[in-house]
Amino acid sequence: MRLASTLATLFTAAATLGTALGTALPAQAAAPALQIVKIYYDSPGADRRSNESLNAEYITLLNTTRKAIDLEGWSVRDKTGYAYEFGADVVLGAKKRITVRTGQGNDGTSSVFWNRRQYVWNNDQDTAYVRNSGGKLVDSCSYKARSTSAYVTC
The missing domain is CATH 4.10.910 (30s ribosomal protein s13; domain 2)
Structure with missing residues (x-):
């Protein structure tokens, strides 16, 4: 003591x-308002582009603030330039998470869908970027694949 x-x-x-x-x-650096917390870059099983497999590939974001964030116009991108832009009516509550799944589906409060028919996240390495509606970089996360994991926590 x-x-x-x-x-x-x-x-x-x-x-x-x-x-x-x-x-x-x-x-100490403040956490970004919208933080990348997980990228599941290698969906289980063979990569045959089934919708189930595509939706098992995703990125999860966390609102680190005490206020809801209107995500209209915010975007998620990979290093290649594939981009998902949040549409109107997507509001992420304080301290809540939202998952952006690669495949097709119906958007809800905890998951939205990129509606792609091809994978986004490379299985060997990639970088994810989150930008606000003004285009300013809010957060990013890079990874190099490990044989023991199909995802990375950021």
């Missing part, structure tokens, strides 16, 4: 000195 108290005192003194010198201690 005494060590913790001493460390706290030293940290406070360093922060005070940094402020006095005009050089504050670096702040």
